[in-house]
Amino acid sequence: VSTLIHCLLSDMDMDEPVMISNFIGGEMVPCPHHLDSHEPSTGRVWAKVPDSGQAEVDAAVSAAHAAFEGWSSKSAQTRANHLLRIADILESRLELFAEAESRDQGKPVWLARTLDIPRCVHNLRHFAHAIPHHLNKSSVNPEVGVVNYTLREPQGVAGLISPWNLPLYLLTFKLAPALMCGNTVVAKPSEMTSVTAYMFCKVLQDADLPAGVVNMVFGRGPSAGQALITHPQVPLVSFTGSTATADTLPWPQHPCSRSCLLRFVHEAMGGKNAAVLFDDCEMDSCLDTLKRSCFVNSGQVCLCTSRIFVHQSVFKEFLERFVSVAREVKVGPPSKKESFMGPLNSKPHLAKVLKYITYAVEDGGEVLCGPEVDRSDLPALNKEGYFMRPTVITGLSDKSRCIQEEIFGPVTCVLPFETEEEVIHRVNDTPYGLCASVFTSNLARGHRVAHKLKVGTVWTNCWLVRDLDMPFGGVKSSGLGRESTQDSLEFYTEAKTVCTKI
Ligand code: NAD
Numbered sequence: 001v002s003t004l005i006h007c008l009l010s011d012m013d014m015d016e017p018v019m020i021s022n023f024i025g026g027e028m029v030p031c032p033h034h035l036d037s038h039e040p041s042t043g044r045v046w047a048k049v050p051d052s053g054q055a056e057v058d059a060a061v062s063a064a065h066a067a068f069e070g071w072s073s074k075s076a077q078t079r080a081n082h083l084l085r086i087a088d089i090l091e092s093r094l095e096l097f098a099e100a101e102s103r104d105q106g107k108p109v110w111l112a113r114t115l116d117i118p119r120c121v122h123n124l125r126h127f128a129h130a131i132p133h134h135l136n137k138s139s140v141n142p143e144v145g146v147v148n149y150t151l152r153e154p155q156g157v158a159g160l161i162s163p164w165n166l167p168l169y170l171l172t173f174k175l176a177p178a179l180m181c182g183n184t185v186v187a188k189p190s191e192m193t194s195v196t197a198y199m200f201c202k203v204l205q206d207a208d209l210p211a212g213v214v215n216m217v218f219g220r221g222p223s224a225g226q227a228l229i230t231h232p233q234v235p236l237v238s239f240t241g242s243t244a245t246a247d248t249l250p251w252p253q254h255p256c257s258r259s260c261l262l263r264f265v266h267e268a269m270g271g272k273n274a275a276v277l278f279d280d281c282e283m284d285s286c287l288d289t290l291k292r293s294c295f296v297n298s299g300q301v302c303l304c305t306s307r308i309f310v311h312q313s314v315f316k317e318f319l320e321r322f323v324s325v326a327r328e329v330k331v332g333p334p335s336k337k338e339s340f341m342g343p344l345n346s347k348p349h350l351a352k353v354l355k356y357i358t359y360a361v362e363d364g365g366e367v368l369c370g371p372e373v374d375r376s377d378l379p380a381l382n383k384e385g386y387f388m389r390p391t392v393i394t395g396l397s398d399k400s401r402c403i404q405e406e407i408f409g410p411v412t413c414v415l416p417f418e419t420e421e422e423v424i425h426r427v428n429d430t431p432y433g434l435c436a437s438v439f440t441s442n443l444a445r446g447h448r449v450a451h452k453l454k455v456g457t458v459w460t461n462c463w464l465v466r467d468l469d470m471p472f473g474g475v476k477s478s479g480l481g482r483e484s485t486q487d488s489l490e491f492y493t494e495a496k497t498v499c500t501k502i
Contacts, residue, residue, distance in 0.1 A: 023201035025063035026211025040106030043384035052219035067212030127176035154182030177488035271434030353409030433475035
């Protein structure tokens with residue numbers, strides 16, 4: 001990967017960390033200050049990320065503002081052609097991006113190769129193809145003698161803030177519809193995972209995207225992020241990150257100023273997602289799905305399952321089998337194809353997740369497997385990596401911290417239940433409402449329970465199957481607004497109706 005990245009990012013000496021620049025007005029613009037970004041599987045500094053502030057954000061917003069008129073006046077088809085070219089170039093560099101995403105985030109290369117990067121390509125192609133069909137509508141009223149049509153008009157510069165768990169995947173999920181709707185963009189990726197977004201800037205250059213249409217400012221949330229979301233020339237903000245961060249942001253209802261109230265804001269936040277296993281579930285297939293939903297990407301997907309409610313009649317059998325599945329999960333270097341789980345993303349995040357295991361013990365829980373990794377099994381290079389093992393906990397009360405708070409790691413709590421009504425109440429009994437999974441062979445029950453769960457998405461007998469036409473988002477503390485073809489179109493544009501006498 002070093003040689004490949006070296007080729008891609010031309011002027012870099014790969015014995016040194018990747019030196020990242022901002023991308024402003026179509027140019028790579030060096031920043032005078034940098035942050036260290038650590039490779040999770042080794043603990044070494046592997047990238048130097050710009051520590052941007054107000055000046056860099058001002059320059060990026062200015063470039064995006066200048067590019068807006070040209071970009072917004074292009075036809076949807078022309079904009080789509082640009083996105084499709086970007087998708088093709090990204091796809092031609094899939095392996096390179098997968099390896100970089102793995103080194104930067106800690107996820108296994110196989111996961112980035114099969115999920116993250118293909119999904120980025122899909123995001124670009126989906127919105128390029130779908131948005132033009134939804135943009136404008138018309139109607140004719142011969143009785144009154146008028147023709148009506150609506151224009152969906154872009155809003156200007158969109159500020160896009162994304163987290164570290166699915167770095168390029170979530171960035172492109174915002175970028176593609178924002179651009180297709182005719183907005184220009186200033187994106188602020190997570191300071192923990194900036195490398196693939198930086199590589200993506202080179203793709204944008206190679207695809208001849210007009211200068212200033214996309215700008216990337218790297219750096220920390222409270223400085224670069226805050227400067228972006230409070231910028232007076234940024235009318236749209238789409239944020240994905242933790243509920244704790246979202247709670248500190250100066251919108252949407254914050255009575256700080258009229259301009260804040262007028263902003264268009266979309267937020268996607270944390271979750272405390274449950275799985276419910278009824279006694280008629282297909283146990284083998286459940287175990288297979290739950291292995292992924294609890295431990296893929298080391299449990300660092302906002303949709304990962306962290307509470308499993310199991311009907312008491314199959315509780316004992318499930319718990320025994322689930323613990324042995326967790327014990328068999330191979331944890332190791334993300335470059336190895338047999339590693340199901342790599343490290344967690346950062347040292348502080350690992351410490352936070354481990355802290356929750358001590359809370360579980362304090363709260364009377366029983367830790368059935370995990371979290372220690374046998375470091376003697378790890379290659380010398382990885383001994384300082386942020387590894388832990390899948391951890392299964394039982395015996396906790398519904399009010400304990402591990403059941404109420406988002407842990408965002410490979411830690412799952414298993415709890416028994418007796419009745420349908422009871423389990424619906426218990427699943428809903430957290431501040432979060434992102435997603436849930438219900439496992440049952442009874443179709444009617446699957447739908448009945450799905451209708452009563454207070455979440456944005458319910459999967460029955462599956463998990464993480466996504467269709468970009470379907471609304472995605474959370475309720476309660478898990479989010480505000482939805483993302484999908486239609487929802488994103490509505491978010492990134494405003495409708496204007498034109499009525500003409502004929
Ligand atoms: P985070 O909230 O720490 O950071 C997210 C982004 O916000 C980063 O780019 C960060 O720099 C920026 N930021 C932080 N403070 C800011 C501020 N004051 N102003 C502007 N920007 C600021 O989240 P994280 O730790 O990077 O990501 C993990 C969290 O994201 C988890 O809670 C997870 O559930 C959530 N998440 C949610 C979804 C979803 O779709 N609901 C998807 C992925 C991740």
